[in-house]
Amino acid sequence: MPDVTDADGLTVGRAAARLGVTVRTLHHWDDIGLATPSLRTPAGYRLYTAGDLDRLHRIVVYRETGLDLDRIRAVLDDSATDVPGALRAQRALVAERIDRLQQLGAGLDRMIDAHERGLLLTAEQQAAIFGPGWDPAWPAEARERYGHTAQWQQYAERSAARGPAEWRAVADAVADLDRTLAEAMDAGVVPGSPEANRLVERHREVFAAYFPLTRQMQVCLARTYETDLAFAAHYDGVRTGLAAWFRRIVDADARAHGIDPDTATWQ
Structure with a gap:
């Protein structure tokens, strides 16, 4: 043309x-x-x-x-x-949209930080919430080790939505579970018993604050609690022998659900 x-x-x-x-x-x-x-x-x-x-x-x-x-x-x-009136009304809608986008941007910034740092807390906040035995370097080490996994992504998404108060609630729930496990061990709760199995289920529920935990993954985690020096020191600090006892109750519960603890994998 x-x-x-x-x-x-x-x-x-x-x-x-x-x-x-x-x-x-x-x-x-x-x-x-x-x-x-x-x-x-x-x-x-x-x-x-x-x-x-x-x-x-x-x-x-x-x-x-x-x-x-x-x-x-x-x-x-x-x-x-009324052209000015129509434009003013549209200007108000644009302002609302800008506010929503700014909130979305802030949320994305937190999500990015959470994926890169794990915990969006200062070292002082971490010590106050998780106790003097907490090492602020652990989140960075965890990202280095697990940052490529789906579980790290799930953990980061939960972390992005939490501030100090929410993390305090998580820490309190974990500490309460540790005390309950120690008391159950002291009371002679037998692996495979209904009470022991309820504690295993409660552990998965509490741990879901980090990411969903399958029974097979729980077996692997309990194994780590007993064999990893840092984890074993924590649980044995709560009560001597707690890490080994917890692994036994998890293994017994797994067997009851058709899982062989000796061959369980992280899935």
Whole structure:
């Protein structure tokens, strides 16, 4: 299709390029009577005059503010329309949208930080919540070791939604469970008994504050509690022999659900 000069009008392609919209958009606006070109070539192609382009520019500006096409038509064509009022109302909607996007941005920042750091707490907050035996370097070490796993992602998503008060509640629940386990061991609760199995279930529920824990994963975790020096020191600090006893009650519960503790894997 031969080009034409601006004095004669712009083709739909050139008009679309100048306005930053698609040719299909201009065709649609023409079809609904929102912006019809004033000229046609002898072959019937659309040509937009300077006046047409001015109307199109206003449509583009109003559309970018969020006005729908019917409202734009009223603003442009209905003399009774309160244009400043319509724009003020749209400005209020835009302000609300900006606020929502800012909140979303802040949430994304927290999510990114949680994926990269694990805990969104200062070293002082961690010590106050988790006790003097807590090492603030542990979250970074955990990310280095487990950052590629689905469980780390789940943990990070939970962490992003928590502040000091929420982490305090998690720490209190873990400490209460540790005391309950120690008391049960002292009372001679037998692995495989209903009471022992309830404690195993409660451990999974409490641990879900970090990420969902399957029975097979729980077997692997209990094994780590007994064999890893740091974990064993923690549980034996609560009560001597607690790590080994906890592993026995977890293994017994696993067997009752058809899981062989000796071959259980992290899944």
